Amino acid sequence: MTHPIHEAQLDAYLDGELEPADAHALESHLGHCPECTRFLDARLALRSAIKARVPRLQAPPPLVEHVRNQMRPRRPVPRVVWRSLALAASLAVVAFGGWRFGFQRGVGATLADEVLTPDSSRFWPVEGYAEGINPPSYDKQFVRDWLEQVLVDGKPWDKRAPAPPLPAAVVDATVARYREALDRLMAPD
Amino acid sequence: LELEAIVLPHLDAAYTLARYLTRNDADAQDVVQDAALRAVKYAGGFRGTTGADARAWFLAIVRNTAYTWRQRQQVDARTTEFNEELHSEDTRTDPTASIDLQQALDALPLEFREVIVLREIEGLSYKEISDVAGVPVGTVMSRLSRARQRLQRALSAQAEERA
Numbered sequence: 001m002t003h004p005i006h007e008a009q010l011d012a013y014l015d016g017e018l019e020p021a022d023a024h025a026l027e028s029h030l031g032h033c034p035e036c037t038r039f040l041d042a043r044l045a046l047r048s049a050i051k052a053r054v055p056r057l058q059a060p061p062p063l064v065e066h067v068r069n070q071m072r073p074r075r076p077v078p079r080v081v082w083r084s085l086a087l088a089a090s091l092a093v094v095a096f097g098g099w100r101f102g103f104q105r106g107v108g109a110t111l112a113d114e115v116l117t118p119d120s121s122r123f124w125p126v127e128g129y130a131e132g133i134n135p136p137s138y139d140k141q142f143v144r145d146w147l148e149q150v151l152v153d154g155k156p157w158d159k160r161a162p163a164p165p166l167p168a169a170v171v172d173a174t175v176a177r178y179r180e181a182l183d184r185l186m187a188p189d
Numbered sequence: 190l191e192l193e194a195i196v197l198p199h200l201d202a203a204y205t206l207a208r209y210l211t212r213n214d215a216d217a218q219d220v221v222q223d224a225a226l227r228a229v230k231y232a233g234g235f236r237g238t239t240g241a242d243a244r245a246w247f248l249a250i251v252r253n254t255a256y257t258w259r260q261r262q263q264v265d266a267r268t269t270e271f272n273e274e275l276h277s278e279d280t281r282t283d284p285t286a287s288i289d290l291q292q293a294l295d296a297l298p299l300e301f302r303e304v305i306v307l308r309e310i311e312g313l314s315y316k317e318i319s320d321v322a323g324v325p326v327g328t329v330m331s332r333l334s335r336a337r338q339r340l341q342r343a344l345s346a347q348a349e350e351r352a
Contacts, residue, residue, distance in 0.1 A: 056311075071225070
């Protein structure tokens, strides 16, 4: 517009968002500006069209019920999240690796061994989960972390076989993690 | 305010925002559930005292959750075949198409869609929208005006078609 009044100001005026002094100045401008008046008319028409055709929605009852349960103060129920991408990727690996291999060679046990275990899928407790961080997880990351910091002959392990022997405490803690992942995943919620 | 009083009265608003941002029911429900979990987690960070404060606070979480959802969806889209029609955010590519107002809204970029929903449907003030969307009030003002401009174009194109 080659115009002292900006469109966004007219919108703000209709929305009741202009300072009283600005609103007053705009109103006196409107008195002799058919262009601005047409603009406001069109905006009012749009507003009623939106009101009529873009409804406010109601949350579906099952959703309300679900959220209500989430809110209910109680002993925190163990919950686990998995990243859908990681899951999809691992399933793809299983599908193209384990399943085909298993079915073609007739070793069905490969499938049972792999699907949704913490080796093929990664699980994090939801309490410590947030975007962009690496939360404590229920998988072999625990072992990896230990291997990252272990010293062999006073130096970090060079990642070549043979790996340094895992201390019993690390083995036990890993087993406990896998077991907790299983318990949490299988817990009735 | 108790957490229930912060979240439960605003579930319709939350679902409405999520539904228009994700453009489908299943994802909207996921977003609201996820947002409610985040609300439980971050409840200690709520500093407001009124129902309006609670609404803006919870809608901000819903909004951010929806944006996270979209990022994930975009990652997924990169790994699957790109569906031009599904992901189109601008209908100008086909000016002869008959465009309903709601379709025109669905076709707006996310940051335009959210200001329309928050203002026209939920009736939030510019300040509240700025809190929810995490942008300055001036940005809210200009986005709202540009979003309306686009919707109005769609509306008048439709009127011309009928004439």
